[in-house]
Amino acid sequence: MELSRRDAVAALAAIGAGTGAAVHAVDSDDDTAAPPVETLVAAAEVVYPSELSGVEPFVEALAERRAAGDDAHARGVRETVRELDRHAESWYDAPFVELSAADRDALLREVGADTADEDPDGTTAERVRYYVVNELLLALYASPTGGELVGIENPQGHPGGVDSYRQGPGR
Amino acid sequence: MSGRTPVEGADVCVVGAGPAGGIVADRLAADHEVVVLEAGPRFDPAERTDRQERAIRPAYDRPDVWEMGGPRDAHSASGERFYPLNHARVKGIGGSTLHWQGMVMRLHEDDFNSGSARGVGPDWPVDYADLRPYYAEAERELGVSGADDNPYAPPREEPHPMPAFPPSYSDSLFAEACEELEIDMHSVPNARNSEPYDGRPECVGYGTCQPVCPSGAKYDATTHIESAAARGAMVIDRAPVQRLEHDADRVTAAVYATPDGERHRQEADAVVVACGGVETPRLLLLSESTDYPDGLANSSGLVGRLFMDHLFAGAGGVLEEPTRQNHVGFYTSGCDQFYDDADAEVAPFKLEFFNYAGPSPVETALSADEWGDDLLEGLRDSYGNHVAMGALVEQLPREDSYVGLDPDRTDDHGNPVPDVHWSVGDRALRTIERANEIQTAVLEELGAEIEWVAGPDDTGPAYHHMGTTRMSDDPGAGVVDADCRTHDLENCWVASSSVFPTGGAMNPTLTIAALALRVADHVDGALR
C-alpha cells in the first residue's frame, strides 16, 4: 500500500507539529538543526511493514515538521538519533543509515527499544522508543493508510469525518 | 495592573470556570459586574493537538493530558473503594468538560421523587416540570444533537438544537440481537455538533473526544467563559480561592491566591460557588469560623456528606465478523427501557452500546514489543471484531460516603486536601448485576464470545460528583434551598451537582447546566 502526501498531512494534523515550525532554527549547542531525515527513513524501513511504499516522502514531511524546529520535541528527536548513531558506530562501525536492514533491526533491539516503554525523559531505550520508533509508528497508524492496513480507515487521531463509523465492512 | 487584581464594585463573584460557573457568569455578565475566579490555567487552544498526542501516547497518563496532579491537586481516598480523583476532574477555564465525554440526558420525572416514587432516598424540592424549560435552554446553550425516538425519555416540548448522530454500524448488529430479546434501542443526546453550531464546527471524527476534542465540536465550557468575557466579565485564571470570608449572614469576600504568591480579596454582593462536587464542599469546610465552626453554610452538618457517583457496569467480547470500532469516540445508541422499573430494591440504570470497544490500533502499536510485519499482523489479529456495552447505575446517598478534609495532608497552599471517602450500597451492587445480566444476554444473542464483565467487584465511578451540598426545603436536611441558595447565607448560591439530593442514572451535566441557568435567574432577581 502506498503512503501519500495526504497521509503525511493527515498524520501531522493528528499529532500536532510539536511547536516546531519548519524553519531550521540555529540553536547554540545543536548546530545541526537539520532534521535527521535519512536516519528516520532508515528506521522506518525497519519498523514499518514491508508492504508499504512511499515511505521516504512521508517520513521527510514528518521530519520537517517534528524534528526540525527549536522546540523540545524536535531537539529530543535529533539528540536521540545522534545517540543511536553513536551506538551504531561503536557496535557496527558505521552510522545507522549505512547498516543493513537486518543490522538496523538488531541494533534497535540491542538498545532495548523493542521492549522499552516510551519515555521522553527516560533511558536510552525509552527515548529511542519515544523519539524514533513510536514517533514513526504514531505517524503511520494515525494516518488513513496505516489505519487501512489494519482495517480502520479513520483511525484515532485522524479527522476522517463521521461517515466511516456508520459503514459496514463491505463499504 | 497585573490582570489578577480584584475588581472594585463587583456585583457577582463566581468561583470556578466549569460549565456551572461559566453559564452563570455568561447569563449575568451583560447586566451585572461579574468576576470569575478559576483555580486552573487558561489552556491555549492551539495546543489541543499536542494534548491529543498525549491522549494516544502511552508515556502519558490521563491526568497528564490536562496537567492534573502534583501538589496543587493532592488528595486522599480513605473509603473502602479507592477514588481516582485526578482522573475525574480538570482544573482550568472550561473545567472538567475539557476532558468529558459529552453525553447529556435529562433526568427522568421519578428521579426528582425517589422517595415517593421508588420508596428510597429523599424527594428533590423541585420536580421535572420546574426544570423542564431550563433543560430546553440548557440544550441550546451546550449545543445538543438528539432525536425524538426515545419512548422512555421524559416529555419534551421542542426538538433538540441539532439532529442526532445516526446509529453506527455496530449499532445495527446490536439491533438484530435486541429485537430478538425485545430490547428497544434509541438514539442518545450528545453535546457535540452534528452540524456547525454556535460558531463551532461539526464533528470531524478525531475519535479522542475523551479526553480532548481538537476541533471544538464537543462542547466545553470555554465557550461560556469566552462569551461571558465578551459581555464584560472579568475572568481571572490561576486564582484558587482559599477561603470565603463572611459574617453570620453573608459572604463578604473571596480570598484568592495568585501565581506571584500574593493574596487578594474579591468583594461582591453575591457569590456563586461552582467548584464541582468535591471542591465546593471543600471550600466551604476550609472557610470555617467562629460563626460556622464546622464549615461555612454547614448548620445542617451535611456539607461534604452523602457523596454519590454513578457506577459503571459493562461487558464485552468478540464476534466472528468485523465490527468497525474506534472510528469515533462517542456512542450513538442506548436503552432506557429498564430505567423506570426502579424501586427500593433495584436502582435506575441506562444501557449504552459502545462504538469504541476493544483496542485502538495506534495505541496498541505504541506499546507492542514488535514492529514491522510482525506488528502489523498482531494489530490485524487484535483489532476489528470487538463489541461492548456499558451501563450507568444510580447509587443512593449514604452516611458513610463523603468528602472531608484530610488533616494530615496539605496542598501547595497549605490547605488540607480533599478526602473522598466513597462507599456503595447493596441496591447499587444488585443493579450492576441486573445490568450485567442484560448485557451478557444481548452479547450471547449476538453470538459474541464474552471476554470481560465489569460487575459489582470491578465496578468503578463515572466521575460524576454529587450530593455533597444537598438541596432541601428543610434547613436541617440540606445545605441549599430549592433555589440553590445556602440556607445559612443570604448572598451565597451553589451551582453544581453537589446540590443533587439523589443522582438518578443519567450523566449529570445537562441538569447542572439547567440548574445553573436557574441560579442565574435567582441571583439576577436578588440583585435587582
Ligand SMILES: Cc1cc2nc3c(=O)[nH]c(=O)nc-3n(C[C@H](O)[C@H](O)[C@H](O)COP(=O)(O)OP(=O)(O)OC[C@H]3O[C@@H](n4cnc5c(N)ncnc54)[C@H](O)[C@@H]3O)c2cc1C
Ligand atoms: C472523564 C470524564 C468524563 C465525563 N463524561 C461526562 C458525560 O459524558 N456527561 C456528563 O454529563 N458529565 C460527564 N462528566 C462530568 C462533567 O465533566 C461534570 O459533571 C461537569 O464538568 C461539572 O461541571 P462543574 O462546572 O460543576 O465542575 P467542573 O467542570 O469540575 O469545574 C469546576 C471548576 O472549578 C475550579 N475550582 C475548584 N476549586 C476552586 C477554587 N477553590 N477556586 C477557584 N476555582 C476552583 C476547578 O479548577 C474547575 O475548573 C465527565 C467527567 C470526566 C472527568
Ligand code: SF4
Ligand atoms: S469525534 Fe470527538 S474528538 Fe473528534 S471531532 Fe468529534 S467530538 Fe471532537
